[in-house]
Amino acid sequence: MIDKPLLRVLAGHPAWPPPIWLMRQAGRYLPEYQALRQEGGFIARCMAPDIATEITLQPVRRFGMDAAILFSDILILPWALGQDLRFIDGEGPVMSPIRDIAALANLDLSRAPAVAAPVMETVCRVRAALPETCTLLGFAGSPFTVACYMVEGGGSRDFAATRTLSYTQPVFFGRLIELLVEATIGYLAAQIEAGADAVMLFDTWAGILPPGQFAAHVIAPTAAIVDALNRRFPGVKIIGFPRLAGTLVADYVEKTGVDCVGLDTGVDAAGVAADLPETVAVQGNLDPMALIAGGAALRRETRHICDSLRGRAHIFNLGHGILPQTPPSHVADLIEAVRQVA
DSSP: OOOOHHHHHHTTOOOSSOOBOOTTOSSTTSHHHHTTTTSSOHHHHHTOHHHHHHHHHHHHHHHOOSEEEOSOOTTHHHHHHTOOOEEETTTEEEOOOOOSHHHHHTOOGGGHHHHTHHHHHHHHHHHHHSOTTSEEEEEEEOHHHHHHHHHHTBOOSSOHHHHHHHHHOHHHHHHHHHHHHHHHHHHHHHHHHHTOSEEEEEETTGGGSOHHHHIIIIIHHHHHHHHHHHHHSTTOEEEEEETTOGGGHHHHHHHHOOSEEEOOTTSOHHHHHHTSOTTSEEEEEEOHHHHHHOHHHHHHHHHHHHHHTTTSOEEEEESSOOOTTOOHHHHHHHHHHHHTOO
16 A cells, blocks of 8 residues: 555644645746746636646645645636636636525536536546655635635625625525535545545635634535545545634534644644544644745744644644745745654
């Protein structure tokens, strides 16, 4: 059996030094990625298997990461369902807001597999090209976070329209979440069938909700997805990332059944880990700004995280994604610092 260090940790077995990969490790901070930006727009790059495969592999080649994560975006799924989507430089995603049953009725679950087929081709190609010991991670946005963008029509500072609508139109919002649960199960299942070793659910905006709404719109949908995937693919590991969840992380882990929880920069990783079962791995949680700073600050923060989670099933990662201004040399320094911890 091929030894994949990151998969062993996802199974609850500590490793020293911890395996490492970084959120947004394939992207704008790399000069080799910049060289491909003339190859059409962002969606075109995501949906071109040759380009998406190359971008996915770039950080693995350069840094020897313990995992590759599919180059794509969480909004590819609503786009595959039929919602229009554009990415504008300097502005981000732009979509026509979906805020009523009529708009929701225009989404078509049956069209998603065909539209997303190029993504699965990318997964197949990456799987074939990766070193045998490197884990391939598939991913999707969690239903609440994806719904935030679908309702707002793009990014937002506080997603006020989404949060208000969840209170004022609970039937509509519940149907939207239910549709996204079903679509996400199918989307992640297809990635696993195409060759993903494990999958990750990104709930970037989970922490903007109060506890009751968090339980309804973050925990319950995630639990449904995890249960469906576990029944269909026994043994496949699932990472959940309820960003900004704070004190609700332990409840999230207990009630969703994820195998690993990603921790954001704002929490004490060792403190959170102490409240979790030993069988649950933790992932994180270096500040992306420390990675930009580099030098002694980077080494100090890296050592602190590694030492505080020593003896725990831990995947070293950031508390959020790599920022575009990050020097690639600092990423190389981080990899070296993690792998040389004594």
